[in-house]
Amino acid sequence: xRLERMGSFHQCRLSFMRTLLRRMKRDRWIxxxxxxxxxxxxxxxALYTATVPTTPGPDRTYTLVAFxxxxxxxxxxxxVIATAWDATFTLHDGTPTADDxxxxxxxxxxxxxxxxxxxxxxxxxxxxxxxxFSEVVDALANGRQPNVDLVDSVxxxxxxxxxxxxxxxxxxxxxxxxxxxxxxxxxxxxxLTVFLIRAFVMDLVEHIAAAKAPDTAxxxxxxxxxxxxxxxxxxxxxxPFLITHPRLINNWVSAREEALARVRAxxxxxxxxxxxxxxxxxxxxxxxxxxxSEHPAQRRKLTDLQTDLDLLDAHVSRSTLADVYAxxxxxxxxxxxxxxxxxxxxxxxxxxxxxxxxxxxxxxxxADESLPVRIDGSQSMATVREALEARYRWALGTDxxxxxxxxxxxxxxxxxxxxxxxxxxxxxxxxxxxxxxxxRDAARMYHDLCAWxxxxxxxxxxxxxxxxxxxxxxxxxxxxxxxxxIRDNTIDAKMLPIDLLRSKLSFFGATHxxxxxxxxxxxxxxxxxxxPDDVAVSDPDAWSYPEPVGIDG
Amino acid sequence: MxxxxxxxxxxxxxxxxxxxxxxxxxxxxxxxxxAAFAGGRLAEFGFDAGGIVVELLGxxxxxxxxxxxxxxxxxxxxxxxxxxxxxxxxxxxLCPVAVGTTxxxxxxxxxGTFEGLVQPVLLAPFLQALLTEPGGPGGFVLDxxxxxxxxxxxxxxxxGAANTNGHAVAVSSSxxxxxxxxxxxxxxxxxxxxxxxxHGFAHRTYAPATESSRQNGAGAEEPxxx
Numbered sequence: 001x002r003l004e005r006m007g008s009f010h011q012c013r014l015s016f017m018r019t020l021l022r023r024m025k026r027d028r029w030i031x032x033x034x035x036x037x038x039x040x041x042x043x044x045x046a047l048y049t050a051t052v053p054t055t056p057g058p059d060r061t062y063t064l065v066a067f068x069x070x071x072x073x074x075x076x077x078x079x080v081i082a083t084a085w086d087a088t089f090t091l092h093d094g095t096p097t098a099d100d101x102x103x104x105x106x107x108x109x110x111x112x113x114x115x116x117x118x119x120x121x122x123x124x125x126x127x128x129x130x131x132x133f134s135e136v137v138d139a140l141a142n143g144r145q146p147n148v149d150l151v152d153s154v155x156x157x158x159x160x161x162x163x164x165x166x167x168x169x170x171x172x173x174x175x176x177x178x179x180x181x182x183x184x185x186x187x188x189x190x191x192l193t194v195f196l197i198r199a200f201v202m203d204l205v206e207h208i209a210a211a212k213a214p215d216t217a218x219x220x221x222x223x224x225x226x227x228x229x230x231x232x233x234x235x236x237x238x239x240p241f242l243i244t245h246p247r248l249i250n251n252w253v254s255a256r257e258e259a260l261a262r263v264r265a266x267x268x269x270x271x272x273x274x275x276x277x278x279x280x281x282x283x284x285x286x287x288x289x290x291x292x293s294e295h296p297a298q299r300r301k302l303t304d305l306q307t308d309l310d311l312l313d314a315h316v317s318r319s320t321l322a323d324v325y326a327x328x329x330x331x332x333x334x335x336x337x338x339x340x341x342x343x344x345x346x347x348x349x350x351x352x353x354x355x356x357x358x359x360x361x362x363x364x365x366x367a368d369e370s371l372p373v374r375i376d377g378s379q380s381m382a383t384v385r386e387a388l389e390a391r392y393r394w395a396l397g398t399d400x401x402x403x404x405x406x407x408x409x410x411x412x413x414x415x416x417x418x419x420x421x422x423x424x425x426x427x428x429x430x431x432x433x434x435x436x437x438x439x440r441d442a443a444r445m446y447h448d449l450c451a452w453x454x455x456x457x458x459x460x461x462x463x464x465x466x467x468x469x470x471x472x473x474x475x476x477x478x479x480x481x482x483x484x485x486i487r488d489n490t491i492d493a494k495m496l497p498i499d500l501l502r503s504k505l506s507f508f509g510a511t512h513x514x515x516x517x518x519x520x521x522x523x524x525x526x527x528x529x530x531x532p533d534d535v536a537v538s539d540p541d542a543w544s545y546p547e548p549v550g551i552d553g
Numbered sequence: 554m555x556x557x558x559x560x561x562x563x564x565x566x567x568x569x570x571x572x573x574x575x576x577x578x579x580x581x582x583x584x585x586x587x588a589a590f591a592g593g594r595l596a597e598f599g600f601d602a603g604g605i606v607v608e609l610l611g612x613x614x615x616x617x618x619x620x621x622x623x624x625x626x627x628x629x630x631x632x633x634x635x636x637x638x639x640x641x642x643x644x645x646x647l648c649p650v651a652v653g654t655t656x657x658x659x660x661x662x663x664x665g666t667f668e669g670l671v672q673p674v675l676l677a678p679f680l681q682a683l684l685t686e687p688g689g690p691g692g693f694v695l696d697x698x699x700x701x702x703x704x705x706x707x708x709x710x711x712x713g714a715a716n717t718n719g720h721a722v723a724v725s726s727s728x729x730x731x732x733x734x735x736x737x738x739x740x741x742x743x744x745x746x747x748x749x750x751x752h753g754f755a756h757r758t759y760a761p762a763t764e765s766s767r768q769n770g771a772g773a774e775e776p777x778x779x
Contacts, residue, residue, distance in 0.1 A: 079771070117561065118740055167565030175564070176739055236771055372586045374682070377658025413766055414759035420770030422760075427770075432760040435582040459658035462583075463622050466651070469583020519771065 001253060003488040007499025008341040009506035011544060012348040013355060014255055017509030017526060019362040020191045021540040023182055028053055031532030040211035042068040042204055048196040052182050063092040064196035065104050068204060076127050078161045078233040081416050085125035091193045093119050093172060112416060115170040121189040122165045126158040126197060129231060133157045133205060140209035143216040151227050152290055155512060155524045158201045159231025163190045175370055185362050198230045198526050229527030235520050236419050239500040243436045246477055246484030248367040252507050253483035255365045259358035263350050264328040274321045276353035283545030284349060285309055295515040301341045308342025373477045377459025381452045388446045391478050394487055395439030396446055407493035410436040421497060435470050437491045445471040557745045567741040568593040571606055573755035578610045580618050588650045594678035597737035598709045603747040609672040610754055613648055621648040623655055641668040646719060653679025660686055662724060670722040674702050677709045690726035697722040707734025
């Protein structure tokens with residue numbers, strides 16, 4: 001995996017939001033809103049439940065507990081250093097009691113400064129998109145629908161700035177819930193949290209409009225309502241995850257590669273499969289057309305992608321998708337012809353008609369990372385050296401002393417323990433460096449290892465050089481996780497952290513990546529997706545590429 | 554942390570805190586991963602793992618971690634040959650994480666003596682990991698003055714005092730009956746003082762906040778005008 005390619009990934013059928021929605025529909029999840037008590041300013045409490053029928057029972061219920069707050073404009077910040085938000089959330093495992101809700105009301109609004117318990121699965125918060133939220137409230141209060149251009153240009157009314165799960169701040173460990181089939185795929189509690197937040201946000205905006213003008217207010221037309229997703233503002237905090245979870249990342253990429261291999265092995269596509277592809281291609285065009293960014297790098301990529309789509313349209317019309325191994329040929333053509341962004345879009349698109357072939361792979365994207373990988377210390381230096389040369393050739397050939405290759409250092413700031421990326425040769429941060437440069441560290445291990453005799457063992461080497469232990473463990477892990485490593489320099493002077501962010505967010509199922517700098521990106525989640533009440537009657541996949549036509553009215 | 558109440562931590566949270574504490578005390582990243590595993594496993598078996606870690610780090614703090622690694626033995630043989638002899642470190646203080654990782658890397662532990670082993674209970678999770686090796690013993694026993702720790706695949710149990718004050722610890726294999734496994738706990742209750750001490754070590758891993766870092770390290774915040 002190279003960073004440039006990772007930074008061009010698109011959502012696909014195996015993305016976690018889509019996995020969740022397919023399961024919701026297939027297993028007939030039941031949704032409810034047992035509590036919604038808010039004042040005119042949006043201060044109050046709501047509960048949204050998702051119940052999973054299980055056979056044999058009892059059914060399992062997950063409850064989003066949402067708190068709305070009256071936030072002064074000067075307090076509104078997307079940074080992790082913020083201390084107050086427009087709304088705060090937790091996903092409770094079960095149905096919360098009154099005592100639970102009181103306990104959560106004392107803690108959830110504090111976020112990192114509060115504590116949740118083993119009965120909570122996530123902790124999250126969101127801020128309003130000020131302009132869009134107030135304009136939609138005003139429009140609805142005045143009895144009209146908001147401007148479609150506004151809806152499409154912003155795409156959300158609130159954006160989450162963090163969705164913590166997996167044992168953070170006292171919440172339940174993933175290991176305590178991973179035996180539940182509905183939570184087997186990665187990040188399902190986080191995706192469920194955002195899915196329910198979206199429903200809350202739309203209810204809230206309609207409530208505030210109605211409170212403002214009870215006599216004239218209207219609700220959002222369903223076709224317009226569905227065009228709002230949940231925004232997400234993601235910074236550097238997400239980037240280390242891609243490096244610190246090699247087994248998990250391997251399984252994500254491996255599943256996607258296996259899916260692509262299965263589709264490329266299809267000898268002859270059916271008429272329906274060809275039609276499905278042609279349809280989703282036209283929808284993809286609409287998605288790209290509605291994708292806006294002010295970031296120069298993303299604008300260039302979008303321009304290239306528009307050109308790629310022109311080439312793709314022309315190519316598909318000339319070629320015959322009913323030919324033998326047409327998908328294999330198409331992917332090969334894309335690789336030779338299109339930008340990396342375009343190549344990755346083609347990969348996602350050819351998977352679309354083949355849910356019956358590939359959707360099962362979603363159940364193989366999790367990983368047990370609860371224990372460190374055992375180091376086989378009996379390996380000889382010769383064996384380890386050969387493995388390093390095979391896995392890290394690019395890193396062994398890098399001049400790490402040229403000032404550019406190690407220009408950056410990842411560190412954690414004492415300020416709310418926020419991960420940051422600094423300039424090693426300018427700032428005094430080297431002593432605080434995190435182990436997020438596996439290439440450089442592998443090269444250092446290789447340098448020391450070359451002074452040892454071939455017959456010596458890895459155990460003996462690590463006894464003398466314990467500072468290389470993490471590199472040795474990672475090297476052994478990669479033997480079974482070929483996609484677990486980023487084959488690029490993560491501390492290079494020109495490295496773009498947004499590439500790391502995008503790759504992870506694409507696996508979530510995010511769309512409309514909009515970098516705000518080289519280390520911040522905004523996205524939308526569940527844009528176009530059904531709301532809880534519509535899941536049972538909606539196609540759980542069609543929303544990913546919305547219809548290219550305007551809305552009613 | 555002003556609150557004096559014990560804290561109910563998730564296992565992941567506890568492991569993460571232990572890892573940061575070890576890193577703050579100067580351990581390399583690989584040993585830190587193993588230390589987090591060992592601390593977490595002890596806590597799962599009901600030990601005051603946070604307290605044990607704090608005691609250990611209090612002893613080894615300031616020592617170059619390389620000097621805590623087990624030396625080749627007095628006889629000058631390889632470390633492998635030393636597994637049935639005497640283990641010691643350059644500084645006279647043996648760290649259970651350093652010893653444990655070395656044993657696990659070797660894949661076995663023969664009867665022997667650890668000179669100056671601090672907090673020997675923390676060696677138990679590593680010995681337990683060795684019990685999964687085919688053909689290995691049914692268990693291990695660690696003996697020291699006024700204390701003893703028995704290790705099987707389903708249990709870690711302590712009799713007597715936990716701390717050796719750096720005296721010798723003998724290790725031997727056993728065929729302990731393994732029918733009485735302990736159900737691991739999933740939530741870790743740690744008293745406030747221990748939490749504060751662990752955070753004290755962990756805090757050393759955080760770079761001081763500066764305005765430059767705030768603006769450039771994380772990316773400047775743009776106005777939320779939308």
